[in-house]
Amino acid sequence: MPETRDTVILGSGCAGLTAAIYTARANLKPLVLEGHEPGGQLSITTLVENFPGWPEGVQGPELIENMKKQAARFGAEFQMAHLISADLSAHPIRLNTSKGEILTRTLIIASGASARWLGLPSEQALIGHGVSSCATCDGFFFMGQEIAVIGGGDTAMEEALFLTRFASKVSLIHRRESFRASKVMLERVIAHPKIELITNTVVEEILGVEEKSVRGAILRNVVTNDRTELPITGFFLGIGHEPNAKMFHGQIDLDDDGYIKTHGNVLTRVPGVFACGDVQDRRYRQAITAAGSGCMAALEAEKFLEDHGH
Ligand code: NDP
Numbered sequence: 557m558p559e560t561r562d563t564v565i566l567g568s569g570c571a572g573l574t575a576a577i578y579t580a581r582a583n584l585k586p587l588v589l590e591g592h593e594p595g596g597q598l599s600i601t602t603l604v605e606n607f608p609g610w611p612e613g614v615q616g617p618e619l620i621e622n623m624k625k626q627a628a629r630f631g632a633e634f635q636m637a638h639l640i641s642a643d644l645s646a647h648p649i650r651l652n653t654s655k656g657e658i659l660t661r662t663l664i665i666a667s668g669a670s671a672r673w674l675g676l677p678s679e680q681a682l683i684g685h686g687v688s689s690c691a692t693c694d695g696f697f698f699m700g701q702e703i704a705v706i707g708g709g710d711t712a713m714e715e716a717l718f719l720t721r722f723a724s725k726v727s728l729i730h731r732r733e734s735f736r737a738s739k740v741m742l743e744r745v746i747a748h749p750k751i752e753l754i755t756n757t758v759v760e761e762i763l764g765v766e767e768k769s770v771r772g773a774i775l776r777n778v779v780t781n782d783r784t785e786l787p788i789t790g791f792f793l794g795i796g797h798e799p800n801a802k803m804f805h806g807q808i809d810l811d812d813d814g815y816i817k818t819h820g821n822v823l824t825r826v827p828g829v830f831a832c833g834d835v836q837d838r839r840y841r842q843a844i845t846a847a848g849s850g851c852m853a854a855l856e857a858e859k860f861l862e863d864h865g866h
Pocket of ligand 1: 611672673674706707708709710711712714731732735736794795796797839840841
């Protein structure tokens with residue numbers, strides 16, 4: 557039988573690492589399971605300009621690395637592992653991870669959200685071969701090339717603007733006429749000479765599966781039903797994120813879009829199980845709010861352990 561830990565934190569983004577700093581300082585020796593995307597979304601961004609305390613901005617990966625060092629300094633442990641399944645009804649809670657079984661009295665779920673895909677077979681076949689969900693990771697590979705970005709929110713705007721640094725032309729494809737992106741971002745996109753807006757349009761297929769390299773996309777105008785072929789070599793998704801909470805389905809409450817439902821900010825319906833960051837926040841989704849809720853989850857875990865005599 558493995559020893560029972562006081563607290564395990566799922567996820568190593570802003571929320572998880574803040575929870576790790578606080579629980580480590582409370583001497584709970586937290587174990588952080590780093591998950592599929594260590595460092596979370598901040599580790600694949602560039603400059604973060606709105607995290608308080610950094611008047612000149614800070615690189616996302618640097619911010620994350622600093623948080624990790626801070627947590628480690630107070631005794632947090634890190635494991636490159638992910639959760640396979642969990643039994644939240646057991647006492648202690650049982651976690652089946654890629655590195656074996658773990659028992660814990662409290663669990664802080666900070667598993668974040670991952671990029672959403674269109675779900676086309678051609679898209680899935682070409683991930684890493686011209687199809688990407690991370691402009692800041694892959695933009696550099698498209699120097700002087702024509703590419704497309706899909707989406708009508710701030711992520712798509714940000715990706716399109718960022719990609720103009722490398723690409724010769726960026727086609728921004730959106731399925732509706734109006735955009736949910738903030739006005740200021742949309743205006744920057746409209747004014748940019750390298751960006752062309754293609755509205756009322758969906759992507760039916762990405763071309764290049766046999767060649768294993770994107771060479772175009774079949775678009776359909778949803779008003780006229782006309783189909784056109786857009787010659788591009790890069791295809792970037794900017795259509796939002798999905799919470800990583802599927803593995804808890806049936807054990808804690810999830811809303812219609814799969815976000816963990818919490819009350820009192822970070823409490824789930826299972827005593828001793830807390831959720832923080834983007835996995836439970838469909839509204840704010842900011843680094844600072846994720847960090848704030850990570851702190852709350854840690855304080856709640858500490859209180860739970862104290863109330864239960866640990
Ligand atoms: P959003 O949910 O705001 O936007 C997603 C976009 O993708 C929508 O335009 C949506 O279309 C489109 N979309 C979703 N699914 C599909 C699909 N299957 N096919 C085609 N299009 C699809 O997500 P974002 O990631 O853009 O933003 C999330 C939050 O993060 C927002 O609050 C945003 O303001 C914030 N953010 C802020 C930034 C900043 O300030 N620098 C940068 C990035 C994000 P439709 O509109 O038709 O639903």
